[in-house]
Amino acid sequence: AESSASAAPSESAAPSESASETAPKGDIVLAGIYKAGDQQWFIGEGEAAKAKALEMGAKDFMYIDAKMNPDTYLQALDNAITQGVSGILVCVPDQKLSAVTVQKCKEAGIPVIAADDQLLDESGKMIAPWVGIDGKAIGVAVGEWTANYVKENKMTGDDCGVLYLTMDQVSSCVPRTEGQVESWNKILPDWKKENTFKSDYNGEQDKAYNAAAGIFTANPKIKKWIVMTPNDEGAAGATRALEAAGLDKDSVVCGIGGYLAKLEFAKAEPSAFKATAFINYVDVGAYSAENMMKFLNDGVEIPMEFKTPAVMITKDNYKEIMKDQAE
Amino acid sequence: MQNTAIKKKGFDFKSELKRFMKSDNISLIFALIVMITIFSLLNENYRTGRNLISVLTSASLTGLICVGEAMLLIGNHMDLSVGSSAAFSGVLAALLMQRGLPAGATILAVIAVGALTGCCIAFFVTKLKMSSFIATVAMQSIMRGFAFIISNGEGVLITNPTFLKIGSLKIFGLQFLTFPIFFMLLIFVLFGIILKRTRIGREIYIVGGNPTAARLAGISIKKTTYMLFINMNILASVGGMILAARMNTGQPQACVGLEFDGITAAILGGVSNQGGVGSIFGAFLGLAILQGFNNGLIMLNVQSFWQNVAKGALLLLALTFDYLRAKKRKA
């Protein structure tokens, strides 16, 4: 990733001086276009970006919801350009929209930073600066944590099964599962194939419940489940399904997010939802805005890559790590 | 003497059976049996009691919606806002309890809000003459918005143990009869009876079949319409709360497309979307087929992309089958 980042700037949409000329200081407006603007993640990210931008002298920050809809996204992008915003932060609903995004911004002379999900060209090369989360790496962290948990608790018998809940239809979530599978297999190379399961859901908790419950009943010989999911909804849904099946005591569920896990951790009694990979939207929001503002204010070149680290959180440490996001 | 009595009984049974075989629902029952048999052959755990519980649990919310939508469809309406309303109700309940409201009061309050939502829709439909399609599309957007606004987009945790019971309580101490399942079945039976046996039920058919004739026969279309939408939205509220209890959280983005699952089940079960035709038992069969099928696909671990195709194909197949049977019976 490092090398591609350094190769990219020439093609990057972040132009040099021209943009800052059209946007005189003190009159800076940023737009944040987020693929699922009604998700807590993006709301938090947007709020952090806005706070940072205003703090650094911007006049306004527009928060735009692309509703997971490519067409809405393109409209939002056009719209932001029409309004003559000074800089754009985006999380595209689909990474295949990268080229259009960069092209449109380039034409309009507006700098763009990718937030959360990278803007990639057809060969998978980044074509704009990026602040965000590395889905694969986060998946790897989850896989590692879970595999180690299993080792510690000796959950390696024939009555143990691993279930990956997947979100095949959301492209940014696919690498998360890939990372989970990869690191799990690395740590537990002898894990049996017939004790490995996959089930797909659409990202909602009750659909995750159904997807998990179906697998649990289909495999009654498995008494201890290890469940990994690409978001917190999936983890919470699987947890409820384990509880309904009476299997929650000996099972473990690990998600990605933090926003539902914190609710789970706040409960008095223990639950199977033991950990999640905390991804920090505040960091993403604040850094993306900060880099943009630095560029607009002072012409400081935008770094090609900034990754928020994935930190595994559990009931024991979540308050410390999440800080006010734990509320 | 005794002999004839027995004979008579026997005869009755036979004719009952005959009537049943000719009844509208027989092809659905047949389809359901075929489906269960096939899945059971493919996966031995399909026909287990445990799986039945799991199917019924995941059908519990859709079931409530299906009943409400079936009644609306018979009355020549539909409500496309119930997914949003259910999500809103779950969030609202969670928030009210977070503010310290006890479970009972919360449930009542949320039901009241549901009733009010139903009233609003009925008002638009009866007074302002909007089609229920467009009025409820608008409502869908509004309720979803409110669900997000009151929760600020975040899931809201529920810790009230009394409230959480409505997601898990075992009725009569029976392992399989959790409250969500019990309530869903109860609603099916209750509304089955209401629709078939009571005056108000009959009036729904008449209003759906020909509103002008209904009005001139002294039936208040307004009253019936209000009743239908209030009923639907109360069911959605309760369903939303049960889901929230099951999930231990009220989530603003839950239940997208729920209305379609309910409507699809009802139509598959022989309820017409032109009004005046259908039964709750049929709707139940439709629901059973759809949910049983979804569950079977998950159990067989069919890839989710193919699940989409399979679900669509099932619908088409079941309806084609039904058509062919109806045609054959006619000929």
Place this chain on the structure above:
Amino acid sequence: MQNTAIKKKGFDFKSELKRFMKSDNISLIFALIVMITIFSLLNENYRTGRNLISVLTSASLTGLICVGEAMLLIGNHMDLSVGSSAAFSGVLAALLMQRGLPAGATILAVIAVGALTGCCIAFFVTKLKMSSFIATVAMQSIMRGFAFIISNGEGVLITNPTFLKIGSLKIFGLQFLTFPIFFMLLIFVLFGIILKRTRIGREIYIVGGNPTAARLAGISIKKTTYMLFINMNILASVGGMILAARMNTGQPQACVGLEFDGITAAILGGVSNQGGVGSIFGAFLGLAILQGFNNGLIMLNVQSFWQNVAKGALLLLALTFDYLRAKKRKA
């Protein structure tokens, strides 16, 4: 002589104006003007040419769907599968070109597939007597599944420069008249004329208004239904391709809920979902209001939660307004 001629002309104009003021669309036109005025006051960029282009561009896909759905609704049908079909078409086109098919052949092939999809639906509706609601719900699921299957769930990049032109070509070299905008406007005009002036257009009204009457007058309901669904699905295919060209990718998860945007615009524009009533011009106004409103909300930076509420409220408001006007005119 000349004087009277002028007078006559003047009179005609006046009566034309009168007729216009009484026409069904006047309240929509009024609503549109009010809306534009308010947004322009609130944001100076709203009334710029650039924003018009942006609104039109984003309306270009929904516009095509709106035309197709309006015709279907007038014929007493609807198609809930077009969002999936549009996504499928985009993906299919991208894949075909990836395999080396030239742009022209690709477009033709995808249109043919669209026509075939329409045929299938019409077959279910006419031959197997399914309601178009359920037949297209099933189709929605199937087409979405296929879109994912053929693309393996990933967006497919389009590099064919000829094909990409249909997303960006400036017609007559005019800056504002990109192909998507041009095509959408063309379709509105074309189908406006077809529906109003041609025999097939009038027959749609008859079929939708009273199918028995149509049949007895020798109008083939089957033919009309096939025509309507084929037309709708070709429009969806073309729309899907244009979108894919605009985005440089065919995306399997695109266009969810597109059918609703189209239907909502049509109904807002006075098309009845009971069949037999409506016009393409009305549908266009409905579309303009909805899209202009969405755009305005974004420009004003209204929080996305509140956007949901505002959109629902707009629908209700516009329809209430229309009702009051109709009532006043009656009195």
Place this chain on the structure above:
Amino acid sequence: MSEYLKFEKICMEFPGVKALDDMSFGVNKGEIVAFLGENGAGKSTLLKILNGDYHHTSGKVYIDGKEVEFHSPNEAIKAGISVIYQERQLAPYLSVAENIFMGNPPTKNGFIDFKELNKKAKEIIDEFGLPITPETPVKKISVAFQQMVEIMKAYNRKADIICFDEPTAPLTDSEIVILFQIINKLKAQGKAIIYVSHRMNEIFEITDRVVVFKDGKLMGVENTGDVTEAQLIKMMVGRDIGDVFNDLKRNDKIGDVVLEMKNVSNSSIKDISLQVKAGEIVGFSGLAGAGRTEVARAIFGADPITSGEITLKGKPYHPKSPRDAMDRGIALCPEDRKLEGLSLILTVRENSSLAILGNLCKAGFVNFKQERDFTSKAIKEFNIKTPTMEQKVNNLSGGNQQKIVLARWMAMNPQLIIFDEPTKGIDVGAKSEIYHMICEAARKGVAVIMISSELPEVIGISDRILVMKDGKIKADIPRKDATEQLILSYAMLDEKENEKEAAV
């Protein structure tokens, strides 16, 4: 004798019903043949077979000596057949002109030539002498004019075989006169014409031969001139029914005023004042659009009133809905059974019990046994022809549908009952039974309003006749003075008077 149109051994079976049984006869060119038979005898079914709408179980149809078989109305139209159905079939939101030219509008360069369309439609409307404009949406004209549009639609097809299935049921005399002129003109042009009606006077006035149906069987084909009404009735009903009106047992004890209207107006009626007493039958006469239906609807709470007062048994009465009216003991048997009376997709049972459902319920639950008992009684009393009470009303003949509506309202035991064209589509035999029932009700002290466009019927049954025109009551004629001329003169006179006034 080789007739132009010939039916040979036609049989038609529906589940549980043999609608036609071995039906053979023919129709010549330039001839008007009547179909006569009780409700459900199979008349409409035969026309639908001819029209390619139904497919007969066995038998053959010949046109001009050639065997034909139509699989759809479209094929029948192409073969020169035009059938006007008992139920109007129009596209409500399209214009009169477009409806008249439904299926074959004039086109120019592939576009509909609206100028030509309206011009041609206007010509036809003028030929019929009707006061409607081609551009008006059909939804906005009265039922009678809608029926005329239906007739013009068929007329316009220039078919060789034209069939009218009870065309006059929704018409009043003035339109009937027009219709008969048109039919005679068609006859003179050498068309083969079938005319179905339950009105004997029409059959004698216009037809050449009569085909009598009974239970799907052919009872005979007679030259109209060679038979008497009584003979025909005996053929179709199987017994004499005697002198319909003279045999009625009238009520001679007229009681107190039940309904009184004082200066009642709304958008379609003006300044209506009237009284109806217990046991009295008040007839309403007038031309189409005179506003009789609207008076009835106002009394029944179906339309609002804008001024005036209504009292019921001396107490003020302001019905806000039909429910209110019913709660006060008022029944209205509506004019248009299909639009206002029946839910066609529901069963005979569900439709019959509708008005008294409350009485059949206990604690909100329907008592099915009572309901079934009630329905079987109604089926018997009104001689409703249906295989079972679970039959969908849609599958019943027109007349039998009408009987269900009547049965429903008669069962309500009201203190005031309004009949709006009660015998529309009812066969002669059943008609006389219905008159008996109406008189029976009056004898029990029920106040009756009977709206009818059949003059002999209003005169024959009413104690008093109110004549309406332009939303106003023009005359109140006691039974002994009533003649068709007198009523008609009031129904139409005003225009002449107005002309006179204008001339002065």
